Amino acid sequence: MASSKLQLPADDSVLLLVTHSNLSTFAADIRVSQQITVEALKDKLWRKTGTAVASMRLQLRDDTGARIADLDDDAAPLAAYSPYNGYRIHVVDLDPSSLTSGGWLEDTSLVDKYKISDEAYDKLGSKFPHDQSSNFRKFKEKMAPKISTSEDKEDGFETAASDLTIVSQVGDRCEVEPGAKRGTVKFVGRAEALGRGFWVGVQYDEPLGKHDGMVKGTRFFECPQGHGAIVRPEKVKVGDYPERDPFEEEEI
The missing domain is CATH 3.10.20.90 (Phosphatidylinositol 3-kinase Catalytic Subunit; Chain A, domain 1)
Structure with a gap:
């Protein structure tokens, strides 16, 4: 046969x-x-x-x-x-x-950088006597005790507290929820026009954002149009998140 x-x-x-x-x-x-x-x-x-x-x-x-x-x-x-x-x-x-x-996208020496001493940075809190988290370092220090006492809490609370302290500095690779969108931290600080507290500006690897780093007339960072987002720290996880290959899911 x-x-x-x-x-x-x-x-x-x-x-x-x-x-x-x-x-x-x-x-x-x-x-x-x-x-x-x-x-x-x-x-x-x-x-x-x-x-x-x-x-x-x-x-x-x-x-x-x-x-x-x-x-x-x-x-x-x-x-x-x-x-x-x-x-x-x-x-x-x-x-x-x-x-x-x-x-300018590759040569960081073309970007003007403002540097502040540790002493001057720590003194920023004295300008806001009613707000003990007026710079991000103090904000992280304030959150540290919450992490140590959250071990008996449900996982959702403990993870959120940890995420707040992980975001450290501009240049970190990160992943943003919802959607596990990957990108690079471009801004960490206060944005009063968006609301009280700290915000994290992210340049997504793909055009999944809403702007180019300018929000409500204020320039927080530079990125390609449609790649920028500013989110709360608890939505950001910093780590070794390589850029995804847009071709990896393509049918051959």
């Missing part, structure tokens, strides 16, 4: 490196189907790089960096340009006013 075999579709995906014209340190490996159109690929790369689709030109380069072709037909499938594993998709940002231009 003749045996039958299940015919599985061939895997036509390719593993490519993504680079960016304005971001010298940016590089990401992606695996993508060759049947994806150039327009759909641009849309995915916008979420990864922040460059708008309308301002994006894609180049296909080989593993030596030599340009093979310009992906200039948005309706064409990637297969039309014959990519191979190890080739590179180079994103060229055509917008001179793009957030990625000028190098």
Whole structure:
């Protein structure tokens, strides 16, 4: 009796490196189907790089960096340009006013930093005699006894108290609930326009926010439009949260 075999579709995906014209340190490996159109690929790369689709030109380069072709037909499938594993998709940002231009997203030396001594920081509390948590250090110290006495409490209370003391400084990687949205802490402090107490400003890795760091006319931090959020400390967990690969759930 003749045996039958299940015919599985061939895997036509390719593993490519993504680079960016304005971001010298940016590089990401992606695996993508060759049947994806150039327009759909641009849309995915916008979420990864922040460059708008309308301002994006894609180049296909080989593993030596030599340009093979310009992906200039948005309706064409990637297969039309014959990519191979190890080739590179180079994103060229055509917008001179793009957030990625000028190098400020990568070079922190371009950002003016205000430094305050520990002594001066501790004295901030004296300006608010009725508020013993007027700087974040005092706020954490005030919360510490609550953590030690919360061991017999239900898990929800203990976790919330711990989260309040974990948020430490700008630059920390974090995850924000609800939704486990990942990003980087960009602001920690008071925002009276939003309400009393402390707030944490976060730049999400993906456009899951509501603004660019400006809220109600006040600039709290800088980030791409739609990537910013300001939330209460108890919604933020700081830790080793790597940026998610937007291609990891794609069907091949």
